[in-house]
Amino acid sequence: MSAEIEIVRTACPHDCPSACALEVERLSPTRIGRIRGAANLPFTAGVVCEKVGRYAERVHHPDRLTHPMRRIGAKGEGKFERISWDEALDTIAAAFDTAAKTHGAESVWPYHSGGTLGIVQRFGMERLSRLLGYSGMKGTICVTPGVSGWQAGVGAQRGADPVEIEAADLIVVWGGNPVHTNVNLMNHIQKARKTNGAKLVVVDVYRTSTMAAADIGIVLNPGTDGALACAMMQVMLAEGMADETFLAELTDFDTDVRTHLAEKTPEWAAEITGIPAAEIRAFARLYGRTAKSFLRLGVGFTRSRNGASNMHAVSCLPAITGAWRHKGGGAFFASFDIWNLDTTLAHAADLADNVTRALDQSRIGAVLCGDEDALAGGPPVKAMLIQNSNTAMVAPDSAAVRRGLSREDLFVCVHEHFMTPTARYADILLPAAMFLELDDIYMGWGHTALTIGPRVLDDHAECRSNLDVVNALAKRLGADHPSLSMSSETLVDATLQASKNVSLADAAKQGWIDCGPDFDDAHFLTGFPHPDGRFRFKPDWAAIGPYHDGMPSMPDHWAATDTIDADRPLRLVTPPSRTYLNTSFSETPGSRKREGRPTALVHPQDAAELGIADGGKIRIGNGKGEVRLHAEISDTAKPGVVISEGVWPDDAFEGGIGINLLIDATPVPPAGGAAFHDTAIWLKAAAEEIADAAD
Numbered sequence: 001m002s003a004e005i006e007i008v009r010t011a012c013p014h015d016c017p018s019a020c021a022l023e024v025e026r027l028s029p030t031r032i033g034r035i036r037g038a039a040n041l042p043f044t045a046g047v048v049c050e051k052v053g054r055y056a057e058r059v060h061h062p063d064r065l066t067h068p069m070r071r072i073g074a075k076g077e078g079k080f081e082r083i084s085w086d087e088a089l090d091t092i093a094a095a096f097d098t099a100a101k102t103h104g105a106e107s108v109w110p111y112h113s114g115g116t117l118g119i120v121q122r123f124g125m126e127r128l129s130r131l132l133g134y135s136g137m138k139g140t141i142c143v144t145p146g147v148s149g150w151q152a153g154v155g156a157q158r159g160a161d162p163v164e165i166e167a168a169d170l171i172v173v174w175g176g177n178p179v180h181t182n183v184n185l186m187n188h189i190q191k192a193r194k195t196n197g198a199k200l201v202v203v204d205v206y207r208t209s210t211m212a213a214a215d216i217g218i219v220l221n222p223g224t225d226g227a228l229a230c231a232m233m234q235v236m237l238a239e240g241m242a243d244e245t246f247l248a249e250l251t252d253f254d255t256d257v258r259t260h261l262a263e264k265t266p267e268w269a270a271e272i273t274g275i276p277a278a279e280i281r282a283f284a285r286l287y288g289r290t291a292k293s294f295l296r297l298g299v300g301f302t303r304s305r306n307g308a309s310n311m312h313a314v315s316c317l318p319a320i321t322g323a324w325r326h327k328g329g330g331a332f333f334a335s336f337d338i339w340n341l342d343t344t345l346a347h348a349a350d351l352a353d354n355v356t357r358a359l360d361q362s363r364i365g366a367v368l369c370g371d372e373d374a375l376a377g378g379p380p381v382k383a384m385l386i387q388n389s390n391t392a393m394v395a396p397d398s399a400a401v402r403r404g405l406s407r408e409d410l411f412v413c414v415h416e417h418f419m420t421p422t423a424r425y426a427d428i429l430l431p432a433a434m435f436l437e438l439d440d441i442y443m444g445w446g447h448t449a450l451t452i453g454p455r456v457l458d459d460h461a462e463c464r465s466n467l468d469v470v471n472a473l474a475k476r477l478g479a480d481h482p483s484l485s486m487s488s489e490t491l492v493d494a495t496l497q498a499s500k501n502v503s504l505a506d507a508a509k510q511g512w513i514d515c516g517p518d519f520d521d522a523h524f525l526t527g528f529p530h531p532d533g534r535f536r537f538k539p540d541w542a543a544i545g546p547y548h549d550g551m552p553s554m555p556d557h558w559a560a561t562d563t564i565d566a567d568r569p570l571r572l573v574t575p576p577s578r579t580y581l582n583t584s585f586s587e588t589p590g591s592r593k594r595e596g597r598p599t600a601l602v603h604p605q606d607a608a609e610l611g612i613a614d615g616g617k618i619r620i621g622n623g624k625g626e627v628r629l630h631a632e633i634s635d636t637a638k639p640g641v642v643i644s645e646g647v648w649p650d651d652a653f654e655g656g657i658g659i660n661l662l663i664d665a666t667p668v669p670p671a672g673g674a675a676f677h678d679t680a681i682w683l684k685a686a687a688e689e690i691a692d693a694a695d
């Protein structure tokens with residue numbers, strides 16, 4: 001028998017609503033064994049996803065970057081030579097300095113995404129813009145359409161605690177796939193089913209792994225959720241299932257809205273959604289008659305051009321029934337607005353107004369290719385530091401992103417764990433520490449606990465944390481701020497002391513701090529967070545973002561999705577796979593083996609018409625180009641809808657280029673974001689000679 005294994009508490013940094021508190025087997029100061037979900041955090045409740053359970057594969061991966069490098073090949077080629085940290089930092093500082101002196105400070109663009117959600121390690125980068133006048137970044141790539149739609153009705157990014165699902169009689173998972181993306185939620189749903197006999201309804205555009213576990217699965221046409229929600233409201237209002245007192249006291253519902261919704265019959269919605277009217281009616285009655293109905297809204301159904309509008313329409317449902325009144329009732333999308341953190345030190349938050357130009361993260365292609373509108377009237381971008389993002393793969397219009405990253409007059413530093421497609425474009429490539437090798441705290445956007453993530457392992461090779469890189473650079477560039485001399489441990493400690501009056505050491509004992517509002521507040525029973533305290537059936541889109549033209553003034557189906565026509569007769573949806581997290585984990589053998597290869601699920605009817613064989617090579621495309629992958633024939637979605645799970649690395653594709661080549665980067669109304677699940681495409685069987693040429 002080996003000696004007892006040491007278990008250390010920390011927290012998952014990945015961009016996932018589960019935001020798990022973790023228990024890690026520490027085998028030595030440099031090695032871990034299994035990772036488990038912490039039992040003591042109610043949302044995590046001892047559950048963890050398989051990809052993080054076997055994190056030893058990622059943290060001890062032989063391909064991890066271990067030392068700074070300078071590019072010696074062409075941009076994108078991936079040829080580098082080793083250099084020292086001093087040389088790397090001097091080179092970056094000199095490039096930033098030259099860009100700022102020649103083109104103005106705004107020509108430098110620090111860029112980040114959700115590789116880590118750490119308060120210190122992710123958003124700490126924004127100090128560069130605040131201290132040195134560099135361009136800021138509008139983080140739109142993930143939840144912006146969803147946030148906009150929820151904001152429109154509810155008024156703040158919070159809702160009923162998802163752990164309350166255990167008390168629900170009906171759970172509706174709408175446009176999310178928690179078996180893949182939020183696995184802990186399933187645990188709470190199963191408890192509700194066991195103890196209350198609760199029913200699970202899943203609304204999606206294909207029969208997902210979550211739908212496979214549901215009592216009722218509703219498969220609709222992509223981008224038509226607004227129509228389904230309106231028809232449900234029509235039925236509930238017409239059949240006396242509405243909570244008229246709730247509507248009168250806590251919402252702006254009036255005769256305009258009543259008259260408007262009276263026309264949105266299930267027959268009207270059936271045409272749009274592809275769901276038979278009888279099925280819509282039955283779902284509306286089930287929802288309308290269940291007091292404790294919990295609506296868990298995913299991000300997926302908002303990744304369409306009409307996504308914010310659809311989110312708003314669906315978020316109206318619990319206001320109609322008054323489900324908010326009950327424990328186990330109401331709705332939840334995300335909890336971005338409950339944390340009350342003092343980030344004066346960690347983000348130089350008090351200097352936020354110093355940033356005058358914020359460039360749109362999702363429009364990085366247009367920004368780097370010099371589009372004047374995307375550059376917001378300012379100078380071209382001449383130098384970048386990229387942390388936590390595999391932008392060459394994940395951003396829409398990826399051909400433009402790559403054209404931009406290839407510019408000879410653009411200096412790019414990428415700070416990464418692996419040689420990603422983005423890293424290949426770096427002039428200087430820096431090796432990043434992983435979460436087990438640093439300290440941070442994380443906002444659980446799918447629950448209410450701030451999780452505490454102290455370091456578990458010693459440094460790996462020459463890897464450094466994001467904080468250490470930003471601090472070293474800022475100091476070289478002459479910036480002055482108390483945080484620049486702090487380690488992640490001292491900065492996390494100071495942030496916790498200032499925000500929650502607790503030290504890192506003390507907070508780490510439990511591993512999390514609950515920040516959830518009390519019941520009445522979480523359920524908006526004392527008012528919704530709009531100035532008049534009312535939920536809005538009539539949203540003020542103009543107050544939310546600049547791209548509000550034509551948005552519906554009341555819940556509706558907004559026919560604004562990508563146009564299907566004879567040239568592009570199918571709709572492409574690109575949702576997450578189970579064991580990749582965006583492109584993270586696409587390098588680990590366990591995930592690679594499980595996911596197989598990039599695949600498009602094609603309806604048998606479409607396959608027959610197009611002469612596509614099961615397992616055959618296909619090409620899908622639109623005006624932006626074409627992507628080659630394999631077909632799997634399946635009636636999981638409606639005819640005309642093609643599903644391709646996962647954001648795979650380029651080299652997994654037959655043609656060497658990934659799926660986001662086809663995705664449009666026009667900002668989603670009203671506040672921006674990318675319509676990842678809303679792309680009209682053509683599909684063809686790949687002629688053998690074409691496929692062979694790509695092999």
Ligand SMILES: Nc1nc2c(c(=O)[nH]1)N[C@H]1C(S)=C(S)[C@@H](COP(=O)(O)OP(=O)(O)OC[C@H]3O[C@@H](n4cnc5c(=O)[nH]c(N)nc54)[C@H](O)[C@@H]3O)O[C@H]1N2
Binds near residue numbers: 015175180224302
């Ligand atoms: N395993 C794994 N976990 C992840 C991620 C991952 O890539 N892999 N990504 C993480 C990140 S960054 C995020 S933001 C979250 C996202 O997690 P989710 O909230 O689950 O959102 P999506 O994954 O975008 O899509 C979820 C579902 O929306 C469906 N959908 C697409 N279009 C429509 C529509 O028009 N109507 C309806 N009703 N459904 C639609 C898709 O088919 C998909 O099943 O997951 C996080 N967790």
Ligand SMILES: Nc1nc2c(c(=O)[nH]1)N[C@H]1C(S)=C(S)[C@@H](COP(=O)(O)OP(=O)(O)OC[C@H]3O[C@@H](n4cnc5c(=O)[nH]c(N)nc54)[C@H](O)[C@@H]3O)O[C@H]1N2
Binds near residue numbers: 115141416434647663
């Ligand atoms: N087609 C399609 N595209 C999508 C989506 C989709 O559903 N379909 N989802 C979109 C969504 S929701 C999102 S949020 C984006 C996500 O896009 P990204 O946030 O770019 O996510 P990842 O692809 O996981 O890349 C994160 C990178 O950060 C690195 N990293 C992790 N931790 C650290 C760290 O501590 N320091 C540094 N320096 N690097 C670190 C990882 O190694 C990884 O390469 O993708 C979007 N793209």
Ligand code: SF4
Binds near residue numbers: 013016017019049
């Ligand atoms: S990726 Fe999500 S489910 Fe997996 S450990 Fe992290 S937070 Fe939990």
Ligand SMILES: [Mo]
Binds near residue numbers: 015114141142143
């Ligand atoms: Mo995301």
